[in-house]
Amino acid sequence: MPYAADDEAARTLYARMRERNESLPEAAAAMDLTAAEVARARETLDRLHLLHTETGTSVEAVAALGRSLQESHRLLDRLVEQQVKAAALAGGYLTLPGRPDENAHVEFFPRQDTRGRLSRRMHELSELARDEIVGMHPVSAWTQESLGEALARNEFVIAKGVRVRSLHAQRAFGDPLLRDFARRWVRAGMEVRGTPVIPTRMLVYDRHTAIIQADPDDLEAGAVLIRGGAVVRSLAAIYDYCWMTASELSDVPHSSDFGALTDQQRAVLRMLAAGAKDSAIARSLGVSTRTVTRVVGELTAMLGATSRFHAGVRAARLGWLD
Structure with a gap:
């Protein structure tokens, strides 16, 4: 699939630039x-703020994510401010000035509507989708x-022919039911990845x-449903960053819940690392x-690791050593 190939090429290129301190032309x-x-x-890389456009060098990933989040928060603040000012006229909808084909509006779905009106809207949007649907799901x-x-x-x-990507909190895959369905999703043609932190639920x-x-x-x-405008583009950029740094389903440990470890397992893991x-x-x-040998074996199996060193690497990626 060309989308996946492009993702992997950008990811590999960025990794080389960071590891060897090379510019984009040098690494390419x-x-x-x-x-x-x-x-x-x-x-x-430019869309994800991972590239200095003038020098062609890489930007540290955390700084890039911070910039994307700042842009998103600033745009969302503008939406909220204008929604308050226009509430009496808009009746719950917000229209922002923009290009003629890019007027944005916001619609709020209260908790009691999520099973009815929101579900129907999600079904409609899925039927209308032409290119891509991406989802981000916390536990x-x-x-x-x-x-x-x-x-x-x-x-x-x-x-x-629509590309579908689904990003989940890694520890959610400790649930055998979700993991089984995730494999079925992949067989159906979905792309599924796991990441230690999910900032919010999003489609x-x-x-x-x-x-x-x-x-x-x-x-x-x-x-909240947001249609059109720069806010959606900013949210999509945040998603792209999270996706780019996430792990393939096959690389996610079978048990990702640090809270499920015993005190002894936690102590062994930290000293092992x-x-x-x-x-x-x-x-x-x-x-x-x-x-200790038995506990190390348990941890290695839980993390889906092939060695003591591999177990330490995976535990660090999951944030178990923080």
């Missing part, structure tokens, strides 16, 4: 990329029914319409070396 030449591949990678109470509905809906849009349709939860700290606070040997860990914890 070393990787023997074609002019078209370089142009697409440059466009992707939530998935059910067999809701996952089955998502599978059927996504199979329908994929059959139309973006064709980079023109976005649905986000009304309050990032409250999954039950309702939702620090490079301590089994004998030193055993002395520190006052247990036998055999016990």
Whole structure:
């Protein structure tokens, strides 16, 4: 799929630029990329604020994400301010000035509407989608029914040639039900990845319409639909950044919930990551070396790792060592 290939090329190019302190032209030449591949990678990195346009050098990823978030917050603040001023006339809708084909408006769906009116709107948007649907999902109470509905809906849009991407909190894949359906989604043609942190629940349709939860700290606070305008483009850029730095489903550990570890497992993991040997860990914890070896084996299996070192790397990526 060309979209996935472009993502991977940009990701690999950026990684080389960071690791070897190379400019984009230098890294592209070393990787023997074609002019078209370089142009697409440059466009992707520039959109994600990961590239200094004047020097062609890379921007640190956290700084790039911060810039995208700042832009999004600034634009959202403008939306809220104008919505308050126009509330009496707009009746809950907000229209912002822009290009004739890009007038933006916002619609709020209270909590009691999420099962009815919002569900119908999401179904309509899925049917109208022509190019791409992307979703970002924090840990939530998935059910067999809701996952089955998502599978059927996504199979329908994929059959139309629409690209579908789904990004989930890594620890959510500790739920066997979600992990099983995620594999089925992939077989159906979806792209699924996991990431340690999901900033908010979000759906973006064709980079023109976005649905986000009304309050990032409250999954039950309702939702906001934003149609058109720079806000949606900014949200799409945030999604692209999160997607670019996420892990493929096959690389997500079988258990991603640090809270599910015992105190002993946590202690062993931290000392393991620090490079301590089994004998030193055993002395520190006052247990036998055999016990430590068993716990290390448990942690390696939970993380889907192939070695002690690999387990430490995966634990760090999941934020278990913070």
